Amino acid sequence: MSPAQRRHLAIGAVVLAALGAVVATRFAVVTDITRFLPTGEDPALSALSREIAASELSRTMVLTLEVPAGVDAADRAVAAGRALEEALRADPRVSEHLAFLEGGPPEGVDRAMWELYHPRRLAFLATDAERARARLTDEGLRASARDLKRRLALPMSTLISRVAPGDPLLSLPALFDRLESARGGQVALHEGRFVTEDRRHAVLFLATREPAFDGAVQAPLLSALDDAMAEVQRRLGPGLRLERSGVNRFAVQAERSIKADIARVSIFSMVGLVLFFLVLFRSLRLAALASLPIGVGMLSALAVCLLVFGSIHGLTLAFGASLIGVCIDYTVHFYCHHTLAPSPGGPPATLARLWPGLRLGAVTTIAGFIGLAWSAFPGLREVAVFASVGIASALLATRWLVPPLCAPIQAPTAAASRLAAALARAFDTLRARRRLLWLLPLGAVALTAVAAPQVRWDDDMASLNALDPVLLAEDEAVRARVAPFEQQRFVIAWGADDEAALQANDRAAEALATAQSRGALGAFRSVAAMLPSAARQAEVDAAVRSAPELWPRLSEALVAEGFRPEPFAPFRELLAAPSPAPLTWADLAASPLAPLVRSFRVTLDGRVAWLSFLQDVRDPTALAAALEGLPGVLFLDQEKLFRGTTRAVRVRTTEVLLLGLVFILLLVAARYRTPRRTLAAVLPALMAAAVTVAALALLDKPLNLVALTSLLMVVSMGVDYGVFMAEAQSHHPSELPATLMSLLVACLSTVFGFGLLALSDHPALETIGLVAGVGVTASFVLAPATLAWLAPKETP
Numbered sequence: 001m002s003p004a005q006r007r008h009l010a011i012g013a014v015v016l017a018a019l020g021a022v023v024a025t026r027f028a029v030v031t032d033i034t035r036f037l038p039t040g041e042d043p044a045l046s047a048l049s050r051e052i053a054a055s056e057l058s059r060t061m062v063l064t065l066e067v068p069a070g071v072d073a074a075d076r077a078v079a080a081g082r083a084l085e086e087a088l089r090a091d092p093r094v095s096e097h098l099a100f101l102e103g104g105p106p107e108g109v110d111r112a113m114w115e116l117y118h119p120r121r122l123a124f125l126a127t128d129a130e131r132a133r134a135r136l137t138d139e140g141l142r143a144s145a146r147d148l149k150r151r152l153a154l155p156m157s158t159l160i161s162r163v164a165p166g167d168p169l170l171s172l173p174a175l176f177d178r179l180e181s182a183r184g185g186q187v188a189l190h191e192g193r194f195v196t197e198d199r200r201h202a203v204l205f206l207a208t209r210e211p212a213f214d215g216a217v218q219a220p221l222l223s224a225l226d227d228a229m230a231e232v233q234r235r236l237g238p239g240l241r242l243e244r245s246g247v248n249r250f251a252v253q254a255e256r257s258i259k260a261d262i263a264r265v266s267i268f269s270m271v272g273l274v275l276f277f278l279v280l281f282r283s284l285r286l287a288a289l290a291s292l293p294i295g296v297g298m299l300s301a302l303a304v305c306l307l308v309f310g311s312i313h314g315l316t317l318a319f320g321a322s323l324i325g326v327c328i329d330y331t332v333h334f335y336c337h338h339t340l341a342p343s344p345g346g347p348p349a350t351l352a353r354l355w356p357g358l359r360l361g362a363v364t365t366i367a368g369f370i371g372l373a374w375s376a377f378p379g380l381r382e383v384a385v386f387a388s389v390g391i392a393s394a395l396l397a398t399r400w401l402v403p404p405l406c407a408p409i410q411a412p413t414a415a416a417s418r419l420a421a422a423l424a425r426a427f428d429t430l431r432a433r434r435r436l437l438w439l440l441p442l443g444a445v446a447l448t449a450v451a452a453p454q455v456r457w458d459d460d461m462a463s464l465n466a467l468d469p470v471l472l473a474e475d476e477a478v479r480a481r482v483a484p485f486e487q488q489r490f491v492i493a494w495g496a497d498d499e500a501a502l503q504a505n506d507r508a509a510e511a512l513a514t515a516q517s518r519g520a521l522g523a524f525r526s527v528a529a530m531l532p533s534a535a536r537q538a539e540v541d542a543a544v545r546s547a548p549e550l551w552p553r554l555s556e557a558l559v560a561e562g563f564r565p566e567p568f569a570p571f572r573e574l575l576a577a578p579s580p581a582p583l584t585w586a587d588l589a590a591s592p593l594a595p596l597v598r599s600f601r602v603t604l605d606g607r608v609a610w611l612s613f614l615q616d617v618r619d620p621t622a623l624a625a626a627l628e629g630l631p632g633v634l635f636l637d638q639e640k641l642f643r644g645t646t647r648a649v650r651v652r653t654t655e656v657l658l659l660g661l662v663f664i665l666l667l668v669a670a671r672y673r674t675p676r677r678t679l680a681a682v683l684p685a686l687m688a689a690a691v692t693v694a695a696l697a698l699l700d701k702p703l704n705l706v707a708l709t710s711l712l713m714v715v716s717m718g719v720d721y722g723v724f725m726a727e728a729q730s731h732h733p734s735e736l737p738a739t740l741m742s743l744l745v746a747c748l749s750t751v752f753g754f755g756l757l758a759l760s761d762h763p764a765l766e767t768i769g770l771v772a773g774v775g776v777t778a779s780f781v782l783a784p785a786t787l788a789w790l791a792p793k794e795t796p
Helices: 003-026 043-053 073-089 109-124 129-135 138-152 158-163 171-180 215-236 247-281 284-309 314-322 324-340 347-374 378-400 414-432 434-454 469-482 498-517 534-545 550-560 566-576 585-589 594-600 620-627 638-672 675-698 705-731 733-757 763-790
Strands: 060-066 098-102 187-190 193-196 201-208 241-245 489-495 521-525 601-604 607-617 633-637
Touching (some): 003 284, 003 378, 060 073, 060 469, 073 098, 073 193, 073 201, 109 171, 109 566, 129 138, 138 550, 158 171, 215 247, 247 414, 247 469, 314 378, 324 414, 324 733, 347 638, 378 705, 414 434, 414 733, 434 675, 489 498, 498 521, 498 534, 498 607, 594 601, 607 620, 620 633, 633 638, 675 705, 675 763, 705 763, 733 763
Antiparallel strands (some): 098 201, 187 193
């Protein structure tokens, strides 16, 4: 080994150690589908939708703890809920990451309601000034007096007796009713704890500070939840059943599934590689060295992505594992030539001879992936960085690290010699019958034409995730029991600040109430009742204070129902006092009432949005029409939004990739300078891509952006195969047997690994496996056949 080679290995070891340190300290896999959601034509709207998907809504779990039926079920549900909450708070896997854990309204909520709303009760008499004036007519005041008399006669009249002197119109009790239902859905209170309406389920809300897709936090938390439930059952006995709803459960399950599939593919790919090298070369050393460029490529790509993006998406990691099929081509190509057609100068000289073809293959592959960097999908940009860095690093490792570690001479085995000779004879046969090879492009065109009508695109990015049906059924059961609101459709009111957004929210609430009355939706949940805009509060307050002769007319109505007006003097004094400052979001956020309203609020780049949650949307078109034209209000259907933007971005991404293919063609043409050899290098890849699309259509598999990205890998590998064949034919005809064998070994190792990936239960991984398996096989068959078809007759 020369001093220069030792220096290369030392530098490589230092670089790998640094990259390993980055990966070891920063490694984090996420399965957040929002990375594969497009920015769309309206970046602000798409960003807001992604913010909703990553907000407290997705970070919150809903837990229901069922107890056996019985007259004391509510009491036992409360006891079980308290026990579960205590066990969770005592576990650091939960407590260290809690944003909140609530089994009932926060302490001090009654006092906060009184302190915040009682001074402002006139502003909350009605939802708007017009309705406030309707309540202050003579008939409206008599109705209020009759309602006051009725409620004072009820057994639970303590609160009414307390507030009536200063609030005979009962604004504050109505707000307390809103507080009890502020969680929405079907949650009730029993002994200060949340229970379902049937009183058989305790209800807890648990949220983490970290995203629901952070597996490092969520997986231990879910385990802690199981342990806490086991502890509760030991304490309270059998018969309890915990059911959970939360995005984190699906994210953790998806992450485990992806990691398991990647591990299986990696292990079996390496096992297959070792077996190939043992059979063909009888050398474990070569098999071990083959993993070096792969490891360097994966480690480099991981480190760069972690530094740039902060984490690595599971789909990017799965796609990165598939880079084994690309990166190993370089090492396999070198090994086959090192054993069957070595250079006199040893491994470095052999690799130097092959370097122009290896470099061209890698550059064309990187050129194709760089086009993804301009995609509107953050996840595809991550894939572009991972692929480009991984391929470049693997190529450099093959160039500088592998040759010094190889034996100076590697005699070919009998198996390798026989295989190479057989492949050479097959190629000669193809070349001798070149006219029959017209059947290859004609067959590819015919297959594509037959399958073309069956090709379909799936622009629903949610289809990239496989939801466990058991988890999904449990999730739906919990939400139906507690908060049966839609998960994909919202009404959004936004503005430059909270006041502007709340004014829009007031308009949205009025439109939603009208739509509900007309049957467009079953129900909705809005913050408008608890926090109308300051402008709306001022309007209502002014409408009350300016009502003509309000106190004399109210006194007359009270006397008519048997009341004396003197005890209601505090209300008369309130009418004469100055108006208090309106209630604001800052007031609520700093109070125990914050948990009741915080899930409604989302911020993005300094702007504020207030959400309204919908239930039982029966007529989306009518609902959208009811909201249309309201300033600052929009009806967000996330599924429809992302389908539309994905469709548009898919078209643009396809255009970018086609430009990348044109660039690849120019690079290859610059190398070979003749149409025949340029077509021989590129045409197999294009035909393989067409055959792959046709195969997917015939298998009734839709095309999506994952398939499109995988097709890019197929084209890249197909170009590699074509380039290797063209290099051998153009510059080193005697090495054609070694080249053919290298293509076979590379193809088999890739197909072997991807054949397993195609068996994955995860739709995205299955798509990657199918596309790569079919496409790489087609590339291997078409590359030598195309060269034989296009080669000049005089070519030996």
